[in-house]
Amino acid sequence: MALLVATTLALVACMVMILARALLGPTVYDRVMAVNTFGTTTVMMIAMVGYLMGRPEFLDIAIAYALINFIGTVAVLKFFEVGILGADSSSPSEPSAREKPVE
Amino acid sequence: MSSVFLLWVGGAITLSGAVFCLIGALGLLRLPDVYARMHAASVVDTLGMLLLVLGMLVIEGFSQNALKLLMIAVFVLFTTPVAAHALSRAALREIEPQLDSKKQDAAEPP
Amino acid sequence: MRHTLYLALTLVALWLSLSGFFTPLMLAFGVVSVVTVLFISHQMDVVDEEGHPLHLRPHRLLLFWVWLLKKMVIANLEVARIVLSPSLPISPTITRVSASGLSEVGRVTFANAITLTPGSLTVALTAEGEATVHTLTQTTARDLATSTLQQRLAAVEQGWQAEEGD
Numbered sequence: 001m002a003l004l005v006a007t008t009l010a011l012v013a014c015m016v017m018i019l020a021r022a023l024l025g026p027t028v029y030d031r032v033m034a035v036n037t038f039g040t041t042t043v044m045m046i047a048m049v050g051y052l053m054g055r056p057e058f059l060d061i062a063i064a065y066a067l068i069n070f071i072g073t074v075a076v077l078k079f080f081e082v083g084i085l086g087a088d089s090s091s092p093s094e095p096s097a098r099e100k101p102v103e
Numbered sequence: 104m105s106s107v108f109l110l111w112v113g114g115a116i117t118l119s120g121a122v123f124c125l126i127g128a129l130g131l132l133r134l135p136d137v138y139a140r141m142h143a144a145s146v147v148d149t150l151g152m153l154l155l156v157l158g159m160l161v162i163e164g165f166s167q168n169a170l171k172l173l174m175i176a177v178f179v180l181f182t183t184p185v186a187a188h189a190l191s192r193a194a195l196r197e198i199e200p201q202l203d204s205k206k207q208d209a210a211e212p213p
Numbered sequence: 214m215r216h217t218l219y220l221a222l223t224l225v226a227l228w229l230s231l232s233g234f235f236t237p238l239m240l241a242f243g244v245v246s247v248v249t250v251l252f253i254s255h256q257m258d259v260v261d262e263e264g265h266p267l268h269l270r271p272h273r274l275l276l277f278w279v280w281l282l283k284k285m286v287i288a289n290l291e292v293a294r295i296v297l298s299p300s301l302p303i304s305p306t307i308t309r310v311s312a313s314g315l316s317e318v319g320r321v322t323f324a325n326a327i328t329l330t331p332g333s334l335t336v337a338l339t340a341e342g343e344a345t346v347h348t349l350t351q352t353t354a355r356d357l358a359t360s361t362l363q364q365r366l367a368a369v370e371q372g373w374q375a376e377e378g379d
Contacts, residue, residue, distance in 0.1 A: 003114025010121035
């Protein structure tokens, strides 16, 4: 059990360091990348806390978080790339960036 | 007895995973530009995550929760490269990667 | 139709493994969920070869994953060594590698496998299958040039051309 506590503390330290990168930036992409990695450690953290407290039901939350993390990252990136979150996004700068070229 | 033993083995494996997460986080702070940092971030997302899941699998044994843990690992392994690719492609439009210019010609294939 | 069936089977397996309850009420909820997701997937027009690449050979795919896992561990240790060494011996390089001769799913797997191994990152992938890769060191770039990744993926999807004739 002591090892699980140590793991959780190490994960907390890891999350603090990643959060520092998210705050430092300097570009928006650094922040998005840091938040994405932060999400992965959060998923692991939720699962670890579940085992630490003897409640493995936390795993369901971890699964949901893993999926939301990915969708959130892609949504934020899409927003920064084309400035709109809807499906009908004819980008002003690079219209065909997300479609593969069709002959 | 045996479950206590498995708890220690699993705890050791999760701890090693957390150490890899720490190394990745350190790389995130130390490396110079966003592309280089992405390599460090993928240490957290691959080996760190896999070792943590493996350790929890050892503690858990065969059960429904083990299946959920495997599912988390597969989700993360499938989604992180996609997110990383989207990120790098978006970044490439604004940020020029810092390359090792002095030796680059030697490595570039003709 | 074949893809719909596979998607339905996958969804049922996912529901049963996540739920773990086998009471009639819970199973009815499961049926409703699966049908809803199938309907939405059809509306979104995502039930196709891309979502369920049936041309991949399962045992070869398993071998590929084991090989990739091994590569991943080695690359992780290498990046960890670089990050931990005080002088930070990095030499970022951009190289191009070819994934020609693979199907669309194969090319995406190719790019993702490169991204998944720390130390190399696919920043662009053309429709012809040329990937632009950012590597942390020149050694990684040189290893990538001699990598057997493309051949291994070709082995995974051996025979796909006969089906699609691309």
